[in-house]
Amino acid sequence: GENVEQHPSTLSVQEGDSAVIKCTYSDSASNYFPWYKQELGKRPQLIIDIRSNVGEKKDQRIAVTLNKTAKHFSLHITETQPEDSAVYFCAASMTSYDKVIFGPGTSLSVIP
């Protein structure tokens, strides 16, 4: 089955710097890659997603890139702010509506 790895497990950045989280997946049939943000004590919420027919997608300060050949995808957050502090999960699924396999998460701390 699908396996998703995520690095780093923890990340600290200064406010205003960029943060990059990287993920790899194992099943070449996966074609949908969402990213969820979970603030402390809250529920995970989708922040951005990308499909396999697209190499990059951007939404304001957040961007995701996908390299299907290498089975890598990444989350980039620019101009980080304290409210970006949270755990970020990458995920992969074989179809848009199949079960989603989550990575182990990255705890991001943005230091004011």
Place this chain on the structure above:
Amino acid sequence: DAGVIQSPRHEVTEMGQEVTLRCKPISGHDYLFWYRQTMMRGLELLIYFNNNVPIDDSGMPEDRFSAKMPNASFSTLKIQPSEPRDSAVYFCASSNRVAGENEQFFGPGTRLTVL
């Protein structure tokens, strides 16, 4: 819409007791997922339903765990008997395939503590 509703929000019970967690998905959503979150194991998919039918329960850890979805607006996750290692936050999520949407909407979670 009120979003995905879960109850109870917190549950403290003693080992050996039966625990029932409840979930009401967003109206009109046709997929429902149950997840368990712990520090050690992260976010694990336990089981998911499509149109009230269980599709994949391979994540259910043991026979002590069971889930049902008797109708489109209600699902339960039952643990009988409960054990301390079942302590975790249990999330329910729903999504709307019919509308062509992929996002899973999570409920607030139930924090379960088994003493």
